[in-house]
């Protein structure tokens with residue numbers, strides 16, 4: 303590290319003491335792709351959904367709700383520290399209600415929730431609450447995990463450790479290793495961060511039987527699940543994508559949930575997220591609510607309202623809701639179809655393991671077993687952009703370029 307400069311002149315100024323930080327790798331990748339003039343380039347880098355024409359459009363249901371809101375909204379005054387009540391309650395019914403889409407009052411009363419600035423804001427609020435409740439708890443994250451999990455959660459002052467998860471050879475989950483590692487190393491009171499569905503970056507999810515075992519394991523080891531639900535509805539279906547979350551809520555006395563509406567409502571820049579803390583009883587939930595409010599107050603004071611109001615309006619109106627479900631289904635099915643096509647194109651000698659994985663994995667991402675050099679070669683020689691770790695966003699492909707993508711992957715392997 304460079305030696306800190308000793309300040310001698312006056313007046314005193316401070317900002318020359320800042321240490322320059324490298325740009326975020328994914329942002330650098332986006333810029334590199336933008337600068338590439340090859341008309342056939344394929345952008346599989348950034349984690350936003352794209353339609354067949356490569357656009358990240360506003361959903362029709364969102365546009366319609368926005369129009370209604372524009373016509374009826376009369377004030378921009380603050381809503382409240384924990385945000386829009388309809389948004390929080392509709393989201394809880396949606397993500398915890400399963401097929402019925404509804405939870406009972408007994409469960410609702412055990413939950414403290416707050417609107418947050420996106421899934422990221424929710425993860426951070428959750429981390430702050432863990433820090434207040436159990437400052438010595440360690441938060442365990444999967445290897446690999448979303449690149450921002452460790453910065454976001456450790457910024458609250460919590461210790462973090464990793465557990466084994468994705469096997470880069472079999473391209474599946476090392477479930478027994480995950481459990482035995484946590485059994486040996488985690489202590490009661492620690493927190494285990496889990497991806498509710500569509501694991502980022504691997505796309506490899508636990509199956510229902512594994513979630514059942516995991517829920518029993520966490521309860522027996524007295525570990526608290528912290529479920530990051532950033533891709534609800536984009537994996538296999540709404541009930542399927544919340545199976546694991548619902549299972550841990552059913553079995554464990556406490557669960558923390560950070561949900562995002564960035565991807566499934568395509569509301570990225572509106573920053574819509576929900577933090578929910580399922581407590582052992584109503585009394586504890588009331589205390590957790592006061593803590594959530596106080597914590598939000600000292601970070602951003604009031605959450606942004608616009609996007610959350612749209613989600614509340616969509617979920618609360620039968621017509622808008624049906625329109626959103628249809629659009630969510632379209633996005634999910636497009637990605638499943640692209641996975642199927644890529645899998646078929648890769649299913650030749652040398653590509654069978656990847657072909658099977660790409661087909662079975664969920665959501666936008668898969669991590670291919672490519673070296674850094676191979677990922678860079680795809681960039682330099684084929685104008686195919688993915689992270690150095692081999693993570694692809696399948697939504698960046700389309701029916702036309704899949705054969706070329708598969709050929710290039712097989713060529714560098």
Ligand SMILES: Cc1ncc(COP(=O)(O)O)c(C=O)c1O
Pocket residue numbers: 349419420421422423448497502530532562563564570574575
């Ligand atoms: C796993 C995971 N969690 C949370 C988020 C947070 O998303 P946002 O803050 O944009 O809602 C993301 C975004 O990419 C993600 O991939």
